[in-house]
Amino acid sequence: MGAAETTxxxxxxxxxxxxxxxxxVLAVVSPFASKLGDVxxxxxxxxxxxxxxSTQVAKIQDQLPGGQTTELVLVYHRDGGLTAADRQTAARQVETVAGRHELTGxxxxxxxxxxxxxxxxxxxNEPGTDEKKRDALVDDVRGVAHDQDGLxxxxGGPGALSTDASDVYQSLGGPLLYTTVAVVAILLILIYRSPLLWLVPLVVVGMAxxxxxxxxxxxxQAFGTTVSGQSTGIMTVLVFGAxxxxxxxxxxRYREELRRHERxxxxxxxxxxGCGPAVLASSGTVxxxxxxxxxxxLNSSRGMGPLGTVGVLCALVAMLTLLPALLVLSGRRVFWPLVPAFGSTPKARRSLFAAMGSSAGRRPLTVLASGAVLLGALxxxxxxxxGTVKQQDSFVxxxxxVAALETLAKAYPERSAQPxxxxTPADRAGATLTAIRGTHGVASAQQGRTGEGWTEISVIASAPPQSAAETATIKDLRDTLKGSYVGGPSAQQIDLEDTNARDRLIVVPIVLASVLLILIALLRSLVAPLMLVAAVVAVWGAALGIGGLVFGPVLGFEGTDPGLGLLSFVFLVALGVDYGIFLMHRMREESLNGAEPAAAALTALRTTGGVIASAGLVLAATFAVLTNMGLVQLxxxxxxxxxxxxxxxxxxxxxxxxxxxVALGRRVWWPGRLSRRPDPVRPERQPEPV
Known part of the structure; x- marks a missing residue:
């Protein structure tokens, strides 16, 4: 009796x-959590x-006298033509800017x-590499250079574009978090239909x-991991969604077990x-x-990996420790008014997923073929x-x-609006300048700063920014200027495209291999993991196809982010396999308990279908929050x-x-031991009445 009481x-x-x-733990972490925005x-x-x-250019520019240059373009325009007063206003405003800031030239x-x-x-060079100082400079210049009497x-310019993009990223923190919390709260209330239960997972995920x-x-701090607005936003979405x-x-599963256990x-x-292995495996795949x-x-992709992993693992630890603790302390009453009493049986009813499973079980090959055709068509x-989105088209x-760029493109069709x-090495600056001026498509070139053994040359192309002609000019410069680096906004877009193409060839096979290994270890099978991976790859293709039907024709986007294919593949494969793990793990559990293959599949769908549907709705809703952000790529x-x-x-x-x-039967578990059990002899099935 004493031992039982002690237990x-x-x-x-x-x-x-x-x-x-x-x-x-939260008390220890609190001082560090508040500093993430600073880095x-x-x-x-x-x-x-x-x-x-382009990366080498940006790094060397930071080392030149004055540090990184913030380049702006002040644009003065009147549809009917500029007047003498307009030109005087422009000159006066520019003079004021020059008097308030240290300008190069x-x-x-x-x-x-x-x-x-x-x-x-x-x-x-006044701001250097300090983003806050750069944004303050741009804001101050905009305060001086303002509309006047119809002028x-x-x-615009690269510095103004960076500031506008930074404003969008800085706005992600608050609105993204609040919107995500609201969406998850509403969905949990609808799912649980309880005034108390929804608060527990929401509080836990907030702490995670x-x-x-x-x-x-x-x-x-420890490894110098890149922290950007995009990666922190994705981390928040992953924590709440996963x-x-x-x-x-x-x-x-806890509700289910409360009917079987008194305490x-x-x-x-x-x-x-029962569900711990599936949760561990699903978080492991992500x-x-x-x-x-x-x-x-790509720096942005490489930095997103560790931060996303941190988010998923923090969510996992919270859900396996803090959530169970709070639920146990709350007792059965947390489920009020639908309290699962000990020894009770859930009300039997014909669920949607039972009906869907029955239709899939009756004609599995027909359903499988129809679904494959539909996904292929999508x-x-x-x-x-x-095509690839241009920098000026990346804002919703x-x-x-961007308005300044458009004005310049119309008014100066004969030249580029951004340098x-x-x-180039300082000792070859003269020869490099001569070679640049002799390159086809170059309108002008001017030598800039010199320092640390390097010289900066600003080149203006004769073609509009990020056009095919300007791209050809940049590639010609890179082919001609050996030992020099060619950068700038347009060159950065070229490098983004090329690097994303290279990353897809390397990262995609690694993702598939790692996910397959985890699934094989969990399911003790080769066929089931291959089936799940093939399914999520088909989903990825169909989702991209739907995007192709919506982005341009419906949303009016002028281009697609170069990283969309890779990032969407990683997230959909990793997150999509989660639901396959939930389903197949329950199916394997039923098979180990003696259920026949078809019955195990239908039972797994009936018992996990509602949870998978709820989880899918929550995850989709959290990622859908990104569609309300101000950048096309998000x-x-x-x-x-x-x-x-x-x-x-x-x-x-x-x-x-x-x-x-259902169609594969025991073969779905090949070569595991479940695949070696012989199927029992079944009575001949009577045809169903029409």
């Missing part, structure tokens, strides 16, 4: 100890490929041929998100024993898939994806810097992942994987 006392103490441990940077070098010419007016526009290129004044920010800061998915699975502690132990991004050469839409709402930066990524998750949840897992499992 009960120990069991009652464990949840309190876990809660105290979490409070202590978040959205500089060019944080997104560029590590080994590209004297700004000179460049009038357009049609007389409607005059531009003043302005450059300053339109716009501040706070923990992830502190760990991410520590990772940056964490809530794990909570749904654990709570569902909540015993019910939670049984629940974790973490492994994201860590594969470390093989990418994937053809990828052929309609627009047009900022002032090409060439960095909107496209959020759309493709959300659509892919919905396809995976309501078509692939429900119909195709179930149909394939």
């Amino acid at each position: 009960r006392t120990r069991r009652r103490a464990i949840p309190w100890l876990l809660l105290a441990l979490w409070i202590g 978040q940077h959205d500089r060019v070098t944080d997104y560029l490929p590590a080994s590209a010419d 004297t700004p000179r007016a460049v009038p357009s041929r049609d007389g409607t526009t005059v531009m003043y290129p302005v450059a300053s 339109t004044v716009q501040v 998100d706070y923990l992830s920010t502190g760990v991410a800061y520590g990772l940056h 964490g809530t998915d794990y909570a749904l699975l654990i709570v569902s 909540p502690y015993d019910a939670m132990r049984a629940a974790l024993r 973490a492994a898939g994201l860590l594969c991004l470390l093989a990418a050469d 994937a053809l839409g990828a052929l309609n994806l627009p 709402d047009k900022p002032e810097s 090409i930066d060439v960095i 909107v496209e990524l959020g759309f493709v992942i959300a659509v892919g998750v919905l396809l995976d949840t309501f078509l692939v897992r429900t119909y195709l994987v179930t149909s394939a499992s």
